[in-house]
Amino acid sequence: MKTFCIKTFFVFITFIISLCAQSNNTTLLILPFDANGIDPVYVETSESILRVEINRLSKMDIITKDRTEEILNGSKCYTTECAVTIGKEAGADKVAGCKLAALGEKIIVQYFLVDVSTGKPELMDQLSAVNLEDLDQVMKRIASNIVENKSTEENAQVGNIVQEETTEPLRRSSNKNIGLSFGYLFPQEGYDGDNKSFTINLHLDYEMQELAVGMLLGIRDGFAMNVYGDYLFTRTDICPYMGGGFGFHWVSHQQTSYIADGFGPAIDNSKKDSDGFELTLNTGLRLLHTYNFQILLNLEYIVTFNDYHDKAIVFTLGIL
Numbered sequence: 291m292k293t294f295c296i297k298t299f300f301v302f303i304t305f306i307i308s309l310c311a312q313s314n315n316t317t318l319l320i321l322p323f324d325a326n327g328i329d330p331v332y333v334e335t336s337e338s339i340l341r342v343e344i345n346r347l348s349k350m351d352i353i354t355k356d357r358t359e360e361i362l363n364g365s366k367c368y369t370t371e372c373a374v375t376i377g378k379e380a381g382a383d384k385v386a387g388c389k390l391a392a393l394g395e396k397i398i399v400q401y402f403l404v405d406v407s408t409g410k411p412e413l414m415d416q417l418s419a420v421n422l423e424d425l426d427q428v429m430k431r432i433a434s435n436i437v438e439n440k441s442t443e444e445n446a447q448v449g450n451i452v453q454e455e456t457t458e459p460l461r462r463s464s465n466k467n468i469g470l471s472f473g474y475l476f477p478q479e480g481y482d483g484d485n486k487s488f489t490i491n492l493h494l495d496y497e498m499q500e501l502a503v504g505m506l507l508g509i510r511d512g513f514a515m516n517v518y519g520d521y522l523f524t525r526t527d528i529c530p531y532m533g534g535g536f537g538f539h540w541v542s543h544q545q546t547s548y549i550a551d552g553f554g555p556a557i558d559n560s561k562k563d564s565d566g567f568e569l570t571l572n573t574g575l576r577l578l579h580t581y582n583f584q585i586l587l588n589l590e591y592i593v594t595f596n597d598y599h600d601k602a603i604v605f606t607l608g609i610l
Contacts, residue, residue: 315349315350315351316348316350316351316383316384317350317351317352317353317380317381317382317383317384318344318350318351318352318353318382318383318384318385318386318436319352319353319358319373319376319377319380319382319384319385319386320337320340320341320344320352320353320355320358320385320386320387320388321358321367321368321373321376321385321386321387321388322337322355322358322359322362322367323336323337323388323389323390324366324368324387324388324389324390325389325390325391326389326390326391326392327391327392328390328391328392328397332390332422332425333390335425336388336390336425336429337355337388339425339426339429339430339433340386340388340429340432340433341355343429343430343433343434344433344436344437347433347434347437348437350437353380353382357380358380361376361379361380362376367387368387368389369387370387370402370404370409370411370414371409373385373387373402373404373406374404374406374409377404377406378406382406383405383406383407384403384404384405384406384412385403385404385406386401386402386403386404386436387401387402387404388400388401388432389401390425395420395421396418396419396420396421397418397419397421397422397424397425397428398416398418399416399417399418399419399425399428399429399432400415400416401413401414401415401416401417401432401435401436402414402415403436403439412439413435413436413439413440413441415435415441417431417432465496465497465498466495466496466497467493467494467495467496467497467504467582467584467610468492468493468494468495468610469492469493469495469584469586469608469609469610470490470491470492470493470608470609471490471491471493471586471588471606471607471608471609472488472489472490472491472606472607472608473488473489473588473604473605473606473607474486474487474488474489474604474605475487475488475489475510475511475602475603475604476602476603476604476605477511477600477601477602478601478602478603479599479600479601480541480594480598480599480600480601480602481511481541481543481598481600481602482543482544482598484511487510487511489508489509489510489511489604489606490508490509490510491506491507491508491509491510491606491608492506492507492508493505493506493586493608493610494506494507495610497522499522499525500521500522500525501519501520501521501522502519502520502522502531502533503517503518503519503520504517504518505517505518506518506535506537510539510602510604511541511542511602512539512540512541512542512564512565513539513540514537514538514539514540514568514592515537515538515539516535516536516537516538516539516568516570517535517536517537518533518534518535518536518570518572519533519534519535520532520533520572521533522576522579524579525579525580526579526580527577527578527579527580527581528575528577528579529575529576529577529579530573530574530575531573531574531575531576532572532573533571533572533573534569534570534571534572535569535570535572536567536568536569536570537567537568537570538565538566538567538568539565539566539567539568539592539594539596539600540564540565541564541565541594541596541598541600542564543562543564543598562596562597562598563596563597564596564597564598565596566594566595566596566597567594567595568592568593568594568595569592569593569595570590570591570592570593571590571591572588572589572590572591573588573589574586574587574588574589575587576610582610583609583610584609584610585607585608585609585610586606586607586608586609586610587606587607588604588605588606588607588608589603589604589605590603590604590605590606591603591604592604
């Protein structure tokens with residue numbers, strides 16, 4: 291009897307969890323696209339891309355196209371007011387609508403997302419495709435905006451910038467960067483007991499969606515040349531990162547030292563290597579990350595494997 295009660299209890303809990311999970315799923319209805327001056331084939335393809343991309347990016351329950359057309363029963367629906375009515379009839383939580391209009395070679399894509407329960411639009415925005423081929427990226431961007439419930443400007447991320455946005459004065463979506471940074475090196479061990487020294491770096495940087503790799507050439511109490519890799523934690527304008535590098539560092543040192551003895555100071559002519567391989571650990575921020583004009587704040591801990599056991603913290607500020 292006790293075992294039966296336990297099993298019944300767990301079945302009941304599983305049932306409740308299942309109901310909660312189902313209740314958390316958002317049901318989305320996508321209205322048939324409205325189009326003006328666009329080939330119907332491109333319109334149908336654009337709607338299909340939007341459906342597939344939303345399904346890929348989220349766990350929303352998307353009402354099928356056939357079911358949507360059945361509810362519409364031949365009528366047209368392109369406004370938020372009409373969308374609320376259709377959404378209630380379909381049992382949807384949210385309704386998305388999209389209109390495509392040709393303007394010369396450009397295609398203006400206007401879209402909205404409305405909450406059926408409140409009747410209020412959550413999103414109402416537009417994007418422009420510079421040509422028919424750019425519609426693919428535009429629909430993927432709109433899908434991301436709908437899933438994240440963010441406007442086009444708020445949801446600008448590396449990897450989803452459409453072609454029109456790359457023509458802005460601060461051009462986005464650049465993969466190759468070059469820049470300068472400057473700051474101070476603070477010795478922790480070695481460096482002849484110096485307090486700090488000025489440093490300047492040249493960055494040759496290649497950026498992917500979640501990773502940045504490149505080469506650093508630095509004047510930092512000598513000369514350094516390192517290759518590095520950084521993991522980028524976000525794709526937004528404020529992007530923290532963490533990584534490391536490996537390379538070579540020649541550190542400027544006094545090669546002659548003096549040792550006092552009973553007959554006065556004596557010269558120590560023993561030769562020490564001031565150059566060696568270097569290991570770096572670094573972290574920092576990339577600001578204005580979706581643009582190719584980025585502000586770089588970088589903090590490094592560097593260890594040079596030479597006879598002086600040079601170790602230091604380096605803080606730099608720069609532009610990529």
